[in-house]
Amino acid sequence: MAASEGPSAAEGAEDLAALVRRDGPAFAAPWEASAFALKAHLVARGLIDAGRFAALYGEELRAGHAAPEDGTADFVAFVRALERALAPVASDDDFAAERERWRQAAAATPHGKPIHLPPR
Numbered sequence: 279m280a281a282s283e284g285p286s287a288a289e290g291a292e293d294l295a296a297l298v299r300r301d302g303p304a305f306a307a308p309w310e311a312s313a314f315a316l317k318a319h320l321v322a323r324g325l326i327d328a329g330r331f332a333a334l335y336g337e338e339l340r341a342g343h344a345a346p347e348d349g350t351a352d353f354v355a356f357v358r359a360l361e362r363a364l365a366p367v368a369s370d371d372d373f374a375a376e377r378e379r380w381r382q383a384a385a386a387t388p389h390g391k392p393i394h395l396p397p398r
Contacts, residue, residue: 310353317360326363335359 305311338355
């Protein structure tokens, strides 16, 4: 494997499995795992570059986003980096509309139930 290619999906899965066996769960909450899986999928599809994402994530971490002291600051930084990495693929208006769609669906969902987005 060339140095610029990074690990394959199978190698990444093996690394993650080893981490879980060694240190316990890799994610604090299911949505964190979902965001990570989404990023991995977007990288695998060639929609975002893993190196660029890593740089953006580092910038977002250094920005020190205000978040509750419940460990979500890293997750906020991760999602913002993901949005920035996708900027060439989707417009700010697209992101704003999708965030609003999620907010409305979340507001209409009883606590503890999965959020279901209505069809577009």
